[in-house]
Every structure is written in structure tokens, then in C-alpha cells.
Amino acid sequence: MANRLANSTSPYLLQHADNPVDWWPWCPEALAEAAERDVPILLSIGYAACHWCHVMAHESFEDDDIAALMNEHFVNIKVDREERPDLDAVYMSATQAMTGQGGWPMTCFLTPDGKPFHCGTYFPPRPVHGMPAFHQVLDAVAKAWSERRDELVEGAGKVVDHVVEQSGPLRQQTLDDEALTSAVTKLRQETDPGYGGFGGAPKFPPSMVLEFLMRHYERTANPAALSIVELTAEGMARGGIYDQLGGGFARYSVDGRWVVPHFEKMLYDNALLLRAYTHMARRTDHPGARRIATETAEFLLRDLRTDQGGFAASLDADTDGVEGSTYVWTPQQLVEVLGDDDGAWAAETFAVTEEGTFEHGTSTLQLPADPDDTERWQRVRERLLGARNRRPQPARDDKVIAGWNGLTIAALAEAGVALGRPEWVDAAGEAARLLLDVHDVDGRLRRSSRDGEVGDAAGVLEDYACTADGLLALHQATGEAGWLAEALRLLDEAVDRFAAEAPGAFHDTADDAEELFSRPADPTDNASPSGASALASALLTASVLAGPDRASRYRSICEQAVARAGALVMQVPRFAGNWAAVAESLLAGPVQVAVVGETESSRSELFETAAQRVPGGAVVVGGQPDTGGEIDAGGVPLLADRPLVDGEPAAYVCHGYVCDRPVTERDDLVRALAR
Incomplete structure (x- = not known):
């Protein structure tokens, strides 16, 4: 018999709908039930692609005896952290405060009014490695x-x-050129000199730090940043963390050499x-950047796109309860698919050995060096991918999360223009x-949807x-004013609803959101x-797209927010990559390019040149000349008062508040963007 999770839109919650545990979703009725029964709340938070969440579910939540203990002594609430990041944030803060660490599954015991008094993560069914058994914890x-209540x-x-006390806003600190250069120096000291990335195992893809370093290099020509x-x-693209057959990146590497991933694939990572590899492809001579960007985009469109046109949250780490089994190979399996020679x-090309790099003699696929025979490589990859597709496949969490889809929309739009793929x-x-039609309810964003049905959780x-x-x-990418109008509406709503009292500080939940014991505001x-x-990033971009009536306000708020994160960038730049990237764009202007021409074809050469060569954080818009006026009426402010030059298409390049003379030739535009 199904419990109260049966009507959820979250695949993670639906995985627990048939547990013998009398689960509740997070709701006022669950807290009221705890108060009426005068028992604590057991709050379990996880997500669908989490390997140890599955393990604890099978070991404990499917066990009748453990479920009976839970049902007798607690009101049990199950939360999908991806649907409710606000709940995850406040209870993760409590878990870390109590235990010094955090992670998922997260297990918290709360008073009936939601205050945590005992927290942990995974608990095994039997005592092991100094951890008590879950039933012992319950007792x-x-x-x-x-x-001892x-x-x-x-x-x-x-x-x-x-x-x-720990959740207050950071003090303001200026992020100037000296501070950002100091952040690069600190990152260089923390870089793994052999394989890249930062620290040892586990090692996570530092996508936003890479974006910051690229922007810093473009502004200063500092070779340390580019190196x-x-x-x-290079290390990530050649390692097992990258899917050498199907494209796309796994969540992280369990080792320091990018060899063995934790196999789930998350939408936000990819x-x-x-976006990072696209940036590399358009601004450096790195030979593999375009290929990795292309294959990652193709993975998103092939494996994570939903029937409604959105993008699913993740692919699971496990296949039929076994982690990574879809992706790993032995030499014999390669021979069975390809024959002896191929x-x-x-096996040599992908570093598959008899000893194996994973479990039970299997290996992840790596690419230590580019193969000499690219035609053979492509043929072999296609045959192996076809064989892999016939294996059992990992489950997909097909809920659509607004923020993660926003990241994907930006990446596909930018990559589609830069790499000449209009279908992206x-x-x-x-x-x-989909986000505007389904997630936008009465002018406010909802966090998630599934199969075109929007969930109840408010957008953060x-x-x-x-x-x-x-x-x-x-x-x-399109020059369409409607996208700009909708973006500005959302930004105005965000500034009004999420701002904290301190200038430049923001909460993660709106002013009318459910009141928790702490209002989350994590700047990292x-x-x-x-x-x-x-x-801050969106406000800076909007400040040069929205026209003079909004520009100064948006930029001022962005500058205040970046100053509020200054200490974070200087002390722990690994956890402030996006902040540092925004700061770089502030110092660079950001660069703005307006391309005008009577027809799309007439301005295409200049527009494509700009899109393929601008630094990170730059703004490029193309359209008909002098298309100014009201945004809601189809106007594009960046094109206002920008006519053709002697009847020819032209590009107007500005760095901050200083504009160059318009150019009509591609080579002149290249020179203007190179300075």
C-alpha cells in the first residue's frame, strides 16, 4: 500500500512511495501531526541520483522492522533536496554545526516545530566502522x-x-585588480600540478573557477590563469569523469586523477x-575544447531532454542497484563487440586493462592521448556506444528544475551561436x-515540474x-526583445523579493516564503x-541590455553584491568562482557589441565574428539599425541610435562606458575585440 508520497511530482519521493515507512512530504500537516502525537520528526533528505540514498533506502526504509520503529516513535518526512533547496540548506547547516560534516542522505531529528536536536547522514543497518546501526539511533x-526532552x-x-548567527551577510570588501590577481595566485598554489583541478580525492569539476580564470586571462594576459x-x-576531458563514448561529465572523480567517477550525471554540471569549454573553444587554440563542448551539448539534447522540451535533473549513478555498471568495460567485452583487432x-586507446581501474576487473574509459586514426576512433566509439545502449540503463530523474534549466538555456544559446549550431x-x-508557460504561475516562478505538471515548491x-x-x-542569440522583457521582469521580482536589509546581500528564499527556523542566505x-x-551576473548583463532607465540601478546592485562577496573571493576563491567571474566582467566593462544590418544575412559575418571572439561575460546583440524604444513594444535598447555606416552593416564595440568608432569590416572588428 502506497504512503503519502504517491502523489508527488518528484521521482525521488516516488521511489519511497511503497516503503513500509509512513512517509509524509514536508507540509504543515506533518508538523501538526508531530505536535498532536507529541513525538519528534525524523527528516530524511536526499535526491534521486544519490548512491548512498539508495543504499540506505534498501537497507532501512524497505525493512519492516526498522519501518515499524520509525512509525511508532516519529513522524517521518522525506524531502527531495533538489525540490526544496531551502530545507536542505538550513538543515545541512545544522548537520554541519553538530557533526563537522555533511552529505546525503541527511538524517535529522527535529522537535515538532522543526528545530533540529540530533543530525547525521547515512546510518547502516548494522554497526560498522564506528557507526551505530540505524535502529540503535532510533531507539x-x-x-x-x-x-530528557x-x-x-x-x-x-x-x-x-x-x-x-552564522548566516548574516559578509562585510563589504572591494574586488579590484590586485584582489583578483591575488585570488589567481592562491588558486595556482592549490592546483594539482599533475592532473589539474584542486585538492585531492574526491575531485570536483571547477567549472565556475575555470570561467573566472579565463576572464582574468582575457583581461590581463596573466599566463598563470590560462595554464x-x-x-x-585537459585532465577532465581525458579522464573517466568524462563519458568518452556518449559525452557529458559525471558528478565528480573519486580519485585525484579524474579516472573513476561517481557515475551520476547532473544537469547543472554539464x-x-x-559553457566553460565553449569559452575555451572560441578564445584559445585548445584542440579538444570544441569537441568536448559539442559532445556535451549533444549529450544534453539526447539523454536529458524531456518530451516537453525541458531538461531532466540527472541520470542515476546506479543501474539496477549496481554503481557504474552501464559504463565500465573489460578487455574481453571490447573484443566481443569489436573483434580481436579493434x-x-x-583497450589500448581507452586505457582498459586486465587489472581494471574500477571494481571486479572493469575499467572506466579514458583517452590518454588523441588517436592517430580518427576515422577508426569514431567508428569504434559508435559501435561501443551502440553496444552500451543495449545494456540496462541508469534511471533518469526527469523533473525539470527552473534554475538548472536556466543554466542549460544560457549554455546552449551561447554555444549554439559561438559554434555555429542554430538547432541548439x-x-x-x-x-x-516551458519555464515561462509551466513554471511561471501568477507571475512567480515555481521550482520544478514533471511531465508538464508544475510542482508546489516556490522558486528560490x-x-x-x-x-x-x-x-x-x-x-x-536571437535578437528577440520578448526574451529580454521576460528576463527583466524576473530580475525586478528577484530584487524586490529576495533582498536582505544590508545593501548587496540577498536571501535564497522570497519574503513571503515558508518561514523556517533560519532564512537561508548562502553566498558561496x-x-x-x-x-x-x-x-549579480544577470544584473550586470541586464545593465547593458536594458537601456538607460534601468542600467545604473542594475549595475549598482551588482557592484554592491560583488563587494559583499569580496572576502569570500580573496579567502576561498575555489568556492567563489562565479563571484570572481562577475568581478572580472565589471572591471572589463563588460564588453558590448551591437551589430546592425537590414537583414540577418547581411549582418551575419559581423555578428558571428563577434560571438566567436568576445571575452567571457561580454554582450553581443544583432538586429536592424536603430531598433530602440520600448522593450515591451519590440525595441532592443542596445541597438538604439546605431545606424548603418554608409549604408553598410556595422558593429559598435564598447568597453564599459567607452565606445570605439563603428566598423564595417570583419578584420577591423577582430582588432577592436583584441584590444
Whole structure:
């Protein structure tokens, strides 16, 4: 018999709908039930692609005896962290405060009014490696609630006070050229000199840091910044973290050499990495950047696109409960698919050995060096991918998350123009239309949808900011004013609803969102941009697209926000990559290019040249000359008062508030963008 999760739009919650645990979704009724029964809440937070979430579910939540303990002593609430990042943020803060670490599955015990008094992550069914069994934890918490409730409630109050105290805005600090150069120096000191990336195992793709370093190199010609980018991008692209057959990146590498991934593929990672490799492809001579960008875009469109035109959240790490089984190979399996000669060649090319690099003698596929015979390589890849597609496949979490789709829209729109793939721009437009048609409810964004049905969770700052950024990228790619109008509407809503009292500081939830014990406001860039840094980025772009009536306000808010993150960039630049990238664009202007011509074909050479050569964070818009006026009436402010030159298409290049003379020749535009 299904529990209360059966009607959820979250695939993760639906995975638990048949558990013997009497699960509730997070809702006022669940808290009221705990108060009426006078029992604690057991809050379990995870997500669909999480390997250890699946393990704990199979070991404990499907066990009748453990479920009986849970049902007797607790009101049990299951949360998808991707649907409710606000809940995840505040309870992760409490978990880290209590234990010094965090992760998923997250297991928190709360008072009936939602205050945490005991937190942890994964608990095994039997004691192991110093961890108590889950049933022992349940018994101990239930006994403590019965015998020492006052002590638990007092402790919960102290935890809440600590989390609230730590969540205040950072002090303002200027991010000038010296500060950003210092951040590059710090990153260089932390770079793995052998394989790129930062730190040891596990090693995560530093997509936003790479974007910052690229922008810094473009502005200053600092070779240290470019060397980190090239080393890291090369290491990831050749390692097992990159899918050498199907394209796209796994979530992270369990080792320091990018060899063995944790196999789930997340939408946000691939959107951010698509943008980073596109940036490399258009601004450096790195030979593989265009290929990696192209294959990553194709992966997104082939494996994560939904029937409604949006993009699914993730592919699971497991296949039928076994991690990575879809992706790994033995030499014999290669021979079975390819024959003796091609099988042996593939084993050498992809570093597949008898000993294996993964489990049970299997290997992930790597590409230590580019093959001499590219035609053979492509043929072998196609045959192996065909064989792999006949294996059991990992599950897909097909909910559409607004913010992550915004990142994908921006990446596809930018890559489509820069790499000459208009179909990617079309796909970005379809995803944007889904967000506006389905997620935009009464002028407010909702966080997620599935199969075209919108969920109940309100959009957080990330959703507004990243969706707006995607729409701004679409406006640039297409010249259509409608995308700009919608982006500005979302940005105005975000500034009004999410701003904190301190200038430049923002909360992650709106002013009318559900009140939790702490209002989340995390400024750090982690796996994806923080909501505040994403907003600052979108505001800066909008400041040069929206026209003079909005420009100064948007830029001022952006500058205040970046100053609020100054200490973060200088102290821990690995966790402030997007902030640093925005700061670089502020110092660079950002660069603006307006291309005018009576027809799309007449201006295409200048527009494509600009789109393929501008630095990161730049703005490029093409359209008919003097297309100014009201945005809602189809006007494009960046094209206002920009006529043809002697009847010829022209490009107007500006750096900040200083504009060059318009040019009509491609070579002149290249020189203007190179300075």
C-alpha cells in the first residue's frame, strides 16, 4: 500500500512511495501531526541520483522492522533536496554545526516545530566502522525524547541560535585588480600540478573557477590563469569523469586523477561545463575544447531532454542497484563487440586493462592521448556506444528544475551561436518557453515540474537569477526583445523579493516564503552558482541590455553584491568562482557589441565574428539599425541610435562606458575585440 508520497511530482519521493515507512512530504500537516502525537520528526533528505540514498533506502526504509520503529516513535518526512533547496540548506547547516560534516542522505531529528536536536547522514543497518546501526539511533533518540526532552529542546535552541548567527551577510570588501590577481595566485598554489583541478580525492569539476580564470586571462594576459584552465580542462576531458563514448561529465572523480567517477550525471554540471569549454573553444587554440563542448551539448539534447522540451535533473549513478555498471568495460567485452583487432586497439586507446581501474576487473574509459586514426576512433566509439545502449540503463530523474534549466538555456544559446549550431539555440528557446508557460504561475516562478505538471515548491533565488540569465542569453542569440522583457521582469521580482536589509546581500528564499527556523542566505558558489552570484551576473548583463532607465540601478546592485562577496573571493576563491567571474566582467566593462544590418544575412559575418571572439561575460546583440524604444513594444535598447555606416552593416564595440568608432569590416572588428 502506497504512503503519502504517491502523489508527488518528484521521482525521488516516488521511489519511497511503497516503503513500509509512513512517509509524509514536508507540509504543515506533518508538523501538526508531530505536535498532536507529541513525538519528534525524523527528516530524511536526499535526491534521486544519490548512491548512498539508495543504499540506505534498501537497507532501512524497505525493512519492516526498522519501518515499524520509525512509525511508532516519529513522524517521518522525506524531502527531495533538489525540490526544496531551502530545507536542505538550513538543515545541512545544522548537520554541519553538530557533526563537522555533511552529505546525503541527511538524517535529522527535529522537535515538532522543526528545530533540529540530533543530525547525521547515512546510518547502516548494522554497526560498522564506528557507526551505530540505524535502529540503535532510533531507539536512543526515542528514549532521549521520552526521558530528557527538556535537554534536547534546549540543545535544539542553541543549534538554531548558532545557525542564525552564522548566516548574516559578509562585510563589504572591494574586488579590484590586485584582489583578483591575488585570488589567481592562491588558486595556482592549490592546483594539482599533475592532473589539474584542486585538492585531492574526491575531485570536483571547477567549472565556475575555470570561467573566472579565463576572464582574468582575457583581461590581463596573466599566463598563470590560462595554464590552470588548460591543465584542468585537459585532465577532465581525458579522464573517466568524462563519458568518452556518449559525452557529458559525471558528478565528480573519486580519485585525484579524474579516472573513476561517481557515475551520476547532473544537469547543472554539464550546463556549466558546456559553457566553460565553449569559452575555451572560441578564445584559445585548445584542440579538444570544441569537441568536448559539442559532445556535451549533444549529450544534453539526447539523454536529458524531456518530451516537453525541458531538461531532466540527472541520470542515476546506479543501474539496477549496481554503481557504474552501464559504463565500465573489460578487455574481453571490447573484443566481443569489436573483434580481436579493434578490441585490442580500443583497450589500448581507452586505457582498459586486465587489472581494471574500477571494481571486479572493469575499467572506466579514458583517452590518454588523441588517436592517430580518427576515422577508426569514431567508428569504434559508435559501435561501443551502440553496444552500451543495449545494456540496462541508469534511471533518469526527469523533473525539470527552473534554475538548472536556466543554466542549460544560457549554455546552449551561447554555444549554439559561438559554434555555429542554430538547432541548439532552438532547443534553448523551447526550454525557456516551458519555464515561462509551466513554471511561471501568477507571475512567480515555481521550482520544478514533471511531465508538464508544475510542482508546489516556490522558486528560490537561484531559479529567478539563472532563468533570467538564460533568457538574456537567448535575447542575444536571437535578437528577440520578448526574451529580454521576460528576463527583466524576473530580475525586478528577484530584487524586490529576495533582498536582505544590508545593501548587496540577498536571501535564497522570497519574503513571503515558508518561514523556517533560519532564512537561508548562502553566498558561496558550490556545485552551481549561489543564488546571489547568479543574480549579480544577470544584473550586470541586464545593465547593458536594458537601456538607460534601468542600467545604473542594475549595475549598482551588482557592484554592491560583488563587494559583499569580496572576502569570500580573496579567502576561498575555489568556492567563489562565479563571484570572481562577475568581478572580472565589471572591471572589463563588460564588453558590448551591437551589430546592425537590414537583414540577418547581411549582418551575419559581423555578428558571428563577434560571438566567436568576445571575452567571457561580454554582450553581443544583432538586429536592424536603430531598433530602440520600448522593450515591451519590440525595441532592443542596445541597438538604439546605431545606424548603418554608409549604408553598410556595422558593429559598435564598447568597453564599459567607452565606445570605439563603428566598423564595417570583419578584420577591423577582430582588432577592436583584441584590444
